[in-house]
Amino acid sequence: IFSVGFISQLYFFILFACLDNFLLAVMAYDRYVAICHPLHYTTIMRDGLCVLLVAASWILSCVIALLHTLLLVRLSFCADNTIIHYFCDLAALLKLSCSETFLNELVIYTEGGMIFFLCFGVILGSYIFIGTIILSVPSNKRILKAFSSCGSHLSVVSLYYGTGTGVYFFSSSWGFKDIIASVMYTIVTPMLNPFIYSLRNRDIKQALEMCVNWVKFFKMQSLNPLVPVRNTVRYIS
Known part of the structure; x- marks a missing residue:
């Protein structure tokens, strides 16, 4: 693959990975409003707010992907290299560079950590409030209704964050298990999304x-x- 090819592939991978994080957080907030403030749902989640949240997710994802792409372009690769992966992942590409990658790694850990903890914090906080509201007046019907509303989203969040965290936070070197985990959150989870969200x-x-x-x-x-x-x-x- 030529340099233009892997740079383009990297840009779109980061773009859609960040977009997935932001949209999962937005969906968690939507479920929080629907369950905790059902009477005010239409006034809170109005069309203007929904458009703003989606547009902000796209803009931020494009900016973040462009930042990482520009930082990668300045690096030099000494010779032909083989990436031990099935796609051009940023971490795998940095290992092949013969330039100093300190700035790239600093931006990855800083910006990646902020996105992860921000989005995951919104998701976790939303479900803590949802659980508190449900358990305040326990009812089987109420629990089943909440699970029906949140079950599909929780399934996607578990698959996406579980495999992604295992690859990027608890792995020091690329191996077969990391590649399998990457397949889960880059291919399997997006393919399951239409099926999971259609179960209702x-x-x-x-x-x-x-x-x-x-x-x-x-x-x-x-x-x-x-x-x-x-x-x-x-x-x-």
Whole structure:
């Protein structure tokens, strides 16, 4: 891959990684308002605020990605190198540079730590308030409703931050486990997002139930082919 290629790849990777952090924090705040202030939700989360939050997330992500890209461009790479990774990750590229990378690492830890703790702090604070409100008046119906609203978001947050933290905060050198973890938060999590966020959709639930019933139907037929079809069809319905 040429230098223009890996710089472009790095820019968009940082852009969408930062954007994912900001949007997860915005979604956590949205759920906090919906559960803790349900009567004022429409006045707090008005269209103007939603547009402002999304626009701010995009602008900040573009600025951060541009900063890291410009800092990388000033470095020199002495010869052809092989990146032990499946994409041009910033940490892997810095290890191949023959220039001084102190400024790059300083910006990574400073800016990356601020984004991580800011976004994760908003998410954690939102769910602490949500938990406090729910447990103040315990009710099974209320707990199930809150879990229905927050379950999909919590699943994505756990996958994204769990694997990302394991790669960048608790690993000193790139290895096979780090690459697998990187696959989880760069490929698997975005692919699961539409599925996870659609679980509350009634049509998606009906389609899943239909698939499960068809699997049970074919399993019964394979185990006992003499079972009348009409009984199996009645079982499905």
